[in-house]
Amino acid sequence: MISDDDHKVYNRMLNEGRLPWEMDAPQAESHPVFVRRSSVKPLNPGGETERFGAKVEPLSSDFMPEATYIEWLEQHYGIPPKFALQQLPDFKLYWMETGEARKAWQNKFKNHVIYQWKRKQSENEQNPNRTTVEKLTDTSWSDSLDI
Numbered sequence: 001m002i003s004d005d006d007h008k009v010y011n012r013m014l015n016e017g018r019l020p021w022e023m024d025a026p027q028a029e030s031h032p033v034f035v036r037r038s039s040v041k042p043l044n045p046g047g048e049t050e051r052f053g054a055k056v057e058p059l060s061s062d063f064m065p066e067a068t069y070i071e072w073l074e075q076h077y078g079i080p081p082k083f084a085l086q087q088l089p090d091f092k093l094y095w096m097e098t099g100e101a102r103k104a105w106q107n108k109f110k111n112h113v114i115y116q117w118k119r120k121q122s123e124n125e126q127n128p129n130r131t132t133v134e135k136l137t138d139t140s141w142s143d144s145l146d147i
Contacts, residue, residue: 002097011098011100015102016098023092055103056102058096058099058101059102061096065109070084073109073110073113077117079114083117084113085118087112088109091109093116095108
């Protein structure tokens with residue numbers, strides 16, 4: 001049986017693009033996620049620097065969406081900031097448990113909020129005041145059938 005830690009390392013390797021048969025036994029210390037590298041590379045001895053893209057890393061426990069993303073969601077989708085922030089605990093719980101490494105956590109959170117908002121809107125449009133018993137015993141779908 002594979003341990004939870006080994007399973008997380010395996011998922012990280014899959015996210016890198018490795019194929020299962022190309023993987024050796026998990027070595028967490030040599031995995032790129034755990035290697036500390038500076039994201040700033042000096043261009044010349046004078047001190048100019050070049051920035052690289054975002055580093056692939058697992059979601060940190062102190063992750064918080066940036067205010068610009070929350071504002072963008074409100075402006076473009078009409079999603080209230082309160083709703084967006086209510087999605088944070090489930091988002092963090094899921095991604096911290098999987099241990100998957102990604103580059104764009106802010107964007108991933110934005111997409112998660114949009115998905116949850118659309119799902120909520122869809123559920124609200126489908127007879128929001130019906131009880132479970134009414135939903136389960138509904139036969140209105142057969143009214144138009146000639147049997």
